[in-house]
Amino acid sequence: MSDSIPYISVIMPIRNEADFIERSLEAVLMQDYPRDCFEVLIADGMSTDQTRTIVEATAAQHPDISVRIIDNPRQIVPTGFNAALAHARGEIIVRVDGHAVIASDYITRCVEHLQSSDAWGVGGPIDTIGTDGFGETVALAMSSSFGVGNSAFRTVKDKMLLVDTVAFPAYTRQAIGIAGPLDEELVRNQDDEYNYRLRKLGAKILLAPDIKSKYYSRSTPRALWRQYYQYGFYKVRVLQKHPAQMRPRQFVPPLFVLSVVVGAVLASFSNLLRRLWTAGLAAYGLANLAASIKLARAHGWEHLKRLPLVFFILHFSYGLGFLAGLVHFRDRWGR
Helix, strand or coil: CCCCCCCEEEEEEECCCCCCHHHHHHHHHCCCCCHHHEEEEEEECCCCCCHHHHHHHHHHCCCCCEEEEEECCCCCHHHHHHHHHCCCCCCEEEECCCCEEECCCHHHHHHHHHHHCCCCEEEECEEEECCCHHHHHHHHHHCCHHHHCCCHHHHCCCCCEECCCCEEEEEEHHHHHHHCCCCCCCCCCHHHHHHHHHHHCCCCEEECCCCCEEEECCCCHHHHHHHHHHHHHHHHHHHHHCHHHCCHHHHHHHHHHHHHHHHHHHCCCCHHHHHHHHHHHHHHHHHHHHHHHHHHHHHCHHHCCCHHHHHHHHHHHHHHHHHHHHHHCCCCCCC
16 A cells, blocks of 8 residues: 555444444544544444434534445345445545444554555454443453454454454455455354455455454343354354354354253263263363453452353353354355
8 A cells, every 4th residue: 555644434334322322433533543534434224222313413523524324224234334335435444333442543553554564454452341240241251262262353462463353444445346345144253254255365464453442342141142142143154155264163162052952962861971961061160160260360359250151151152053053054055
């Protein structure tokens, strides 16, 4: 890329984000980037709460920045992103979610790294935070390798790395032109699939520690369960489309769930199988407890009463969603 000041399009696919959108959009509008050199496109999934009203009120406080609302009648992230992309004027496209708050120099840092490297996409580590006790515990679990595996953008804070994927990425327009739009079949995991598609074309995805953002975690067990169930469910479609994209760690949760369910059935037929099943559950319980104690010791013992449940939800909901996806998409292999 050239060293000139490129025009930026920030795309925010959202739906019913009344609790978070003001702080999220305000962070975008308060960037230190030249205010006449970026625009914001809100792809709204026909929100039924006060999201649009809040967006309009927040945008009105910054009349020097172009903020446009794009309808997204299908109400999912990829269709919203693609609809906004069709209206975007930027040389660089930055995606920001409605649960995210980016640092004031986020755009500036993204531009610097795109201009100084041969990466097609850049992003940074995210600092997951909560709005209440449960949310704060979820944030801790999501920053733990026991909770989310080795996802670099969640667990690596101080190193510049070439990675598989990043959160809230910035892409060059050229990269998007080559890779095409987001896959509109994927309700979840569309970013993983997209970055794999880019890397398959020879692109580099850069994780830079000075590109900083915060992400608000889900604040109830039900919301967390639904989120990770969908991650597992739609990961099956990514596997079917791009088998080489999968990592061994992503098969661990479904194998865990399968062993629990099948083991419970087989345990009734044999004392040996019952002992093996019990031993497996005990091993998981001990690993869960050990990881919970380690995090609680470092971040506060009040989290210990919630961490085992949060870890279980992360693992079991993802694994169950993956198995459900295998059944639901069973006729989609090779398609």
